[in-house]
Amino acid sequence: MFLQQLINGLMLGSVYALIALGYTMVYGVMKFINFAHGDVFMWGAFLGLLSAKFIGPNFIVVLLLTMLLTGVLGVVIERIAYRPLRHAPRLVVTTSAIGMSLILSNLARLLIGSETYPIPKLLAVKGFHLGNALINTTQILTLVTAVVLMLLLQWFINGTRYGKAIRAASEDSETAGLMGISMDQVVMVTFFIGSALGGAAGLLVGMYYDAVYATMGFSAGLKAFTAAILGGIGSIPGAMIGGLILGVVENFGASVLSSYRDGIAFAVMILVLLFKPGGLFNAFIYQKRV
């Protein structure tokens, strides 16, 4: 039972982590919460569904196409809703994000309706016994994909020129500009990656529950946001760890208090904000100024 809950929790958590990365990366660079990100995740699930229909049973290609499309969606959203407000107060940008979220979710309801769609099978589902726990191929695929994407992101952020530029701009955009780093480029790359990861999460969740629907972004978005806060908003490792912890806590919590499943995440958020408002990895710990 314990092992089963742990596996389920890690799987769910790895998806929260993927979504949380989008919140934390955008916050890091632009210092506002992109409340439209949950809707990007939902659109990612639909783009994944379309990609799966179009490509057929080839998981890797479907995943890459989904990420590309969702990444572009994120870049377009930034152009329309946030770039014109680059120098506006953060409250204004946040308001624009909420507006964008309403537009995206209503657009989904309009175009897609209130039905639930299954995702075409991309691989044969088989179950395995792991001790006394049961684990299936979709779960393994979800966990492995999420972990691989997170490792790739770590490599990109710490090992490449653009990745380092994003870190520099997150710490101090004014000084990054003096180094020749273009804020427009940094923001674009950040939105592309954050949204692409959200799209991957959308596809994985859609495959796991074999269900894609217009309102699926709301609670997943809020929980991933909680994971980002738990890890320390702005911190990339924080979002990863925060997502995994939240997934595990939620699963164990739900096994005791099953009717409060969704409440557990928010209880965690309240506790974090009360006792450790900077999160586990406070991203701004070094940002003291002379």
Next chain:
Amino acid sequence: MLTVKNLEVSYGAIRAVHGITLNVEAGELVTLIGNNGAGKTSTLKAITGVISNVKGSVELNGENITKMPSDKIAAKKMAMVPEGRRVFAGMNVRENLEMGAYLRRDSEVQQDMEKVFTLFPVLKERLKQQAGTLSGGEQQMLAIGRAIMAKPQIILMDEPSLGLAPIVVESIFESIKNINLQGIPILMVEQNVFLALNVADRGYVMENGVIAVEGMSQDLLQNEMVQRVYLGMED
């Protein structure tokens, strides 16, 4: 090299710099001195494109760069050592130096890093250390090293002596003089008037947003007003 004409800088309705004119020629070390709030940082920020609410003109080698965004100005090979150092605290020493060379694609980046280590050997020992955990003096060296990594045509520095112990200040000024002697022109904002005028070729004294006096360093050191106001000498 760098020519600033009638530069005005405003924050909203408040004007901080009221039309100043200054220039830096090839090979020169020029200092801009003045008390707190005189408008020195505002001047440097206007030149480097950090603030855009400016009037007047800034030319680099005859090219008008007024109101260009700072990343475009950096691409013109103007490097800045900002007030308060502003190293990327969460990045290590090597990454900070790499950020200085962000726009470079040539093959001499590694060589220039070695040059920085010759100038500041302590940075080599601290390559993997997070910049935020360096001492103030080491951070200042890193900020200067980061500017050198851009292979700049000119470096602007904002109060490199800020908050450092006197003995560290002297060694930092010595390094700055060394960099300048290798042929890089420098415009250095300072409040440490005596030491600044001792290393600089020329100086401008800024008061309330205007240039009050300018001249060769040795003349400024003899100037009666400079002695009374900035060097604390009584007669």
